[in-house]
Amino acid sequence: xxxxxxxxxxxxxxxxxxxxxxIKYQGRTDMAMIASDVPCACAGTFTTNIVKAAPVIWDRHxxxxxxxxxxxxxxxxxxxxxTGEEGMQMCSRTxxxxxxxxxxxxxxxxxxxxxxxxxxxxxxxxxxxxxxxSPALEGxxxxxxxxxxxxxxxxxxxxxxxxxxxxxxxxxxxxxxCKGSGMIHPNMxxxxxxxxxxxxxxxxxxxxxxxxxxxxxxxxVSVDGDTSTNDTVLLLANGLAGNEQITAEGKDxxxxxxxxxxxxxxxxxxxAGDGEGATALFEVRIEGASSxxxxxxxxxxxxxxxxxxxxxxGHDANWGRILCAMGYSGAEFYPERVDLFFESSAGKIQIxxxxxxxxxxxxxxxxxxxQPEVCARAxxxxxxxxxxxxxxxxxxxxISINADYRS
Amino acid sequence: xxxxxxxxxxxxxxxxxxxxxxIKYQGRTDMAMIASDVPCACAGTFTTNIVKAAPVIWDRHxxxxxxxxxxxxxxxxxxxxxTGEEGMQMCSRTxxxxxxxxxxxxxxxxxxxxxxxxxxxxxxxxxxxxxxxSPALEGxxxxxxxxxxxxxxxxxxxxxxxxxxxxxxxxxxxxxxCKGSGMIHPNMxxxxxxxxxxxxxxxxxxxxxxxxxxxxxxxxVSVDGDTSTNDTVLLLANGLAGNEQITAEGKDxxxxxxxxxxxxxxxxxxxAGDGEGATALFEVRIEGASSxxxxxxxxxxxxxxxxxxxxxxGHDANWGRILCAMGYSGAEFYPERVDLFFESSAGKIQIxxxxxxxxxxxxxxxxxxxQPEVCARAxxxxxxxxxxxxxxxxxxxxISINADYRS
Numbered sequence: 001x002x003x004x005x006x007x008x009x010x011x012x013x014x015x016x017x018x019x020x021x022x023i024k025y026q027g028r029t030d031m032a033m034i035a036s037d038v039p040c041a042c043a044g045t046f047t048t049n050i051v052k053a054a055p056v057i058w059d060r061h062x063x064x065x066x067x068x069x070x071x072x073x074x075x076x077x078x079x080x081x082x083t084g085e086e087g088m089q090m091c092s093r094t095x096x097x098x099x100x101x102x103x104x105x106x107x108x109x110x111x112x113x114x115x116x117x118x119x120x121x122x123x124x125x126x127x128x129x130x131x132x133x134s135p136a137l138e139g140x141x142x143x144x145x146x147x148x149x150x151x152x153x154x155x156x157x158x159x160x161x162x163x164x165x166x167x168x169x170x171x172x173x174x175x176x177x178c179k180g181s182g183m184i185h186p187n188m189x190x191x192x193x194x195x196x197x198x199x200x201x202x203x204x205x206x207x208x209x210x211x212x213x214x215x216x217x218x219x220x221v222s223v224d225g226d227t228s229t230n231d232t233v234l235l236l237a238n239g240l241a242g243n244e245q246i247t248a249e250g251k252d253x254x255x256x257x258x259x260x261x262x263x264x265x266x267x268x269x270x271x272a273g274d275g276e277g278a279t280a281l282f283e284v285r286i287e288g289a290s291s292x293x294x295x296x297x298x299x300x301x302x303x304x305x306x307x308x309x310x311x312x313x314g315h316d317a318n319w320g321r322i323l324c325a326m327g328y329s330g331a332e333f334y335p336e337r338v339d340l341f342f343e344s345s346a347g348k349i350q351i352x353x354x355x356x357x358x359x360x361x362x363x364x365x366x367x368x369x370x371q372p373e374v375c376a377r378a379x380x381x382x383x384x385x386x387x388x389x390x391x392x393x394x395x396x397x398x399i400s401i402n403a404d405y406r407s
Numbered sequence: 408x409x410x411x412x413x414x415x416x417x418x419x420x421x422x423x424x425x426x427x428x429x430i431k432y433q434g435r436t437d438m439a440m441i442a443s444d445v446p447c448a449c450a451g452t453f454t455t456n457i458v459k460a461a462p463v464i465w466d467r468h469x470x471x472x473x474x475x476x477x478x479x480x481x482x483x484x485x486x487x488x489x490t491g492e493e494g495m496q497m498c499s500r501t502x503x504x505x506x507x508x509x510x511x512x513x514x515x516x517x518x519x520x521x522x523x524x525x526x527x528x529x530x531x532x533x534x535x536x537x538x539x540x541s542p543a544l545e546g547x548x549x550x551x552x553x554x555x556x557x558x559x560x561x562x563x564x565x566x567x568x569x570x571x572x573x574x575x576x577x578x579x580x581x582x583x584x585c586k587g588s589g590m591i592h593p594n595m596x597x598x599x600x601x602x603x604x605x606x607x608x609x610x611x612x613x614x615x616x617x618x619x620x621x622x623x624x625x626x627x628v629s630v631d632g633d634t635s636t637n638d639t640v641l642l643l644a645n646g647l648a649g650n651e652q653i654t655a656e657g658k659d660x661x662x663x664x665x666x667x668x669x670x671x672x673x674x675x676x677x678x679a680g681d682g683e684g685a686t687a688l689f690e691v692r693i694e695g696a697s698s699x700x701x702x703x704x705x706x707x708x709x710x711x712x713x714x715x716x717x718x719x720x721g722h723d724a725n726w727g728r729i730l731c732a733m734g735y736s737g738a739e740f741y742p743e744r745v746d747l748f749f750e751s752s753a754g755k756i757q758i759x760x761x762x763x764x765x766x767x768x769x770x771x772x773x774x775x776x777x778q779p780e781v782c783a784r785a786x787x788x789x790x791x792x793x794x795x796x797x798x799x800x801x802x803x804x805x806i807s808i809n810a811d812y813r814s
Contacts, residue, residue, distance in 0.1 A: 048735065049731060049734035049735045050733075050734040050735070050739075050740065050742060051730050051731055051733070051734030051742045052734075079727075081727065081731075082727055082730055082742070082762065082763070082764070084743070084762070084763055116727065117725075117726075117727025117728070117730070117731065118726065118727045118764045228731065229727075229730075229731050229734060306713070306805075306809070307809055310805070310806055310809035310810050311809065311810065313806060313810045314809070314810030316810065319525065320486075320488065320489055320523065320524025320525045320636075321524070323458050323489055323524070323636075324456060324458055324488075324524065324635065324636050326457075326458070327456040327457040327458030327459075327636060328455065328456045328457070332457075333457070335457060335458045335489070336491070355489070355491070356489070356491055357489070357525050394806060394809075395806055396803040396806045396807070398713075398717070398806075399717055399720060399801060399802055399803045399805075399806065400803070402713070402714055402717035402718065402721070402801075403717050403718065403720045403721030403723065
């Protein structure tokens with residue numbers, strides 16, 4: 001398996017495009033389309049928030065009930081959440097319009113939105129956007145990149161990743177793009193992510209792979225503790241790689257899951273590192289836990305703590321806040337057994353041994369914590385389970401962004 | 408029942424003092440003592456964090472196992488948390504020293520600490536501090552006020568409240584002081600709070616009153632989502648009011664609980680309004696819930712949301728974030744039934760009706776949200792249960808305070 005250039009257009013038979021439809025933003029693209037040359041098996045995971053945006057309800061029906069799709073239309077600027085019956089009609093009219101433009105049924109068009117909650121979309125603008133998107137579809141890396149830019153809101157960078165891997169002697173590709181910077185917190189969760197692959201795989205196995213993967217990837221990302229109304233991960237598989245279709249567990253399914261993990265982990269690190277106002281990617285690794293679920297709970301608790309995040313912003317080795325955040329997580333562990341380390345490209349330092357602070361160098365710790373990617377690693381010395389969570393530091397810029405986002 | 412001046416010295420037979428012991432801060436008081444003329448029934452509630460500071464372990468033993476105490480010694484600057492066996496010895500030596508100075512047994516001396524985690528106390532300074540505190544004890548309002556200042560860390564204001572009320576024809580008084588500004592979040596929880604009363608009440612009923620009360624007071628306060636290692640509420644009752652001792656539920660117990668609620672609610676509002684970096688007290692009231700627990704869960708989720716708190720900082724009527732935070736709380740409700748209001752001294756405005764935004768005036772909403780105390784009130788229209796939570800806005804100043812607290 002190797003990482004390659006590109007995102008949603010990396011796999012065979014997938015095209016993408018972007019358009020400036022004036023949905024809410026001015027002077028930038030704000031709609032994206034992804035389309036496959038042939039119908040795809042479709043899997044999806046969605047926000048656990050009771051308040052679900054209209055496109056989440058639309059896509060969940062397609063992913064869960066129908067299981068196949070051929071295109072995705074996404075807009076940024078307006079979330080189409082808390083928009084009632086009118087919001088649902090926007091989804092169906094968007095799918096209708098895109099279906100007509102692409103010569104496919106509306107039920108094979110997935111719809112996604114991100115942006116402000118509570119505003120209605122202007123359907124004339126959405127339809128005009130689709131009129132631009134459909135003829136602009138291209139299978140190039142550059143087209144995928146344009147689509148990745150069009151779905152950004154407060155993101156400062158587009159986020160794409162792709163791998164090539166072997167499936168029964170055939171070359172397969174899996175790639176994707178995502179957006180997400182605020183309102184990001186564990187619980188399927190996070191943001192919008194669109195993944196495409198040319199692997200041949202049954203819908204059942206596709207959903208199985210995705211549902212298992214997000215527990216250790218997207219559900220382990222936290223920027224600010226808020227689980228959005230719109231979070232969606234969609235995965236389309238069009239089978240053009242020509243491998244024998246994956247219909248059960250085994251070597252090929254494992255290879256597929258490994259490719260999915262590689263792409264999603266890379267996208268998660270990009271999301272965390274680009275958290276609203278962030279100056280650093282903050283990784284928390286829990287090792288030596290007695291259960292996987294405890295390891296996840298502890299890693300998420302630390303990565304979500306405002307006090308820990310503020311300390312990371314200040315390059316302050318404030319291990320007391322880390323132990324405190326582990327303590328209120330609800331997971332079981334023995335404080336007096338914990339070993340704690342800080343790690344980055346500038347080195348590695350042990351801060352605690354068996355629950356007590358070592359006489360470490362604050363200067364050395366500050367140097368390690370001043371890098372753009374820093375990691376806190378705790379060994380509970382209870383068992384062999386581990387988990388990693390990704391977040392970012394909490395900065396004044398986060399407040400600036402969120403104190404007046406709507407205006 | 409009437410509010411009166413004062414705090415821990417308001418009730419008969421309680422004295423307080425403060426001293427500058429140089430524990431960690433310079434040029435300010437950092438130790439406080441409270442002592443009763445006679446032994447008291449003692450109740451306490453403590454942090455749920457697995458990582459418990461040494462004084463929490465010390466006090467819990469006294470409150471749960473012994474049930475009586477006569478004095479409290481508190482220091483600010485160093486939390487005596489994550490300090491191992493040495494930290495426990497500090498507690499016992501502090502109690503020993505204070506017991507000798509006051510002529511009471513060490514087991515009747517409660518100990519509390521707040522400040523940086525992981526540092527050891529300097530016992531010489533603590534003992535010198537006790538040497539100053541003991542002869543300085545006074546029953547005046549001013550002495551209570553000095554004690555309330557000495558226990559502050561990042562607090563900007565001392566926090567005291569007291570009420571007088573009738574118990575079986577006798578005048579009783581209940582007062583208290585607390586500190587807490589950061590690392591504050593639901594779950595017994597919050598901070599240090601010391602309450603004193605001259606009511607005569609059995610230890611069993613005293614603990615019952617306190618345990619019931621904190622569910623709707625201190626456990627409903629959130630500044631930053633971090634549950635501290637040191638959170639402690641202590642309540643001492645010395646019986647000098649001369650009422651017939653409360654030993655069971657009934658009219659007197661109700662009167663006592665009402666007094667306790669009044670004082671604690673006032674202290675909670677003070678803590679929330681003085682949250683680190685806060686410019687506004689933010690109150691969230693959930694009404695029409697089908698269960699009390701759901702109402703509490705929803706109120707806490709909204710008051711804890713970074714995105715909602717940042718919007719309050721920006722005086723932005725971002726109701727979408729409020730509905731979103733209700734949605735991921737885990738409590739059941741119907742988004743399409745929710746009525747939402749913003750209220751403050753500048754007026755009252757309805758923002759949503761039955762889950763949809765009304766065509767309200769943004770200007771009017773901003774005016775209401777620009778006051779020092781603002782309230783978001785949601786009616787779920789499902790049942791008759793309600794709950795209130797208190798927090799504050801999230802500001803750049805919070806980051807400044809927490810990015811380099813240790814230095």
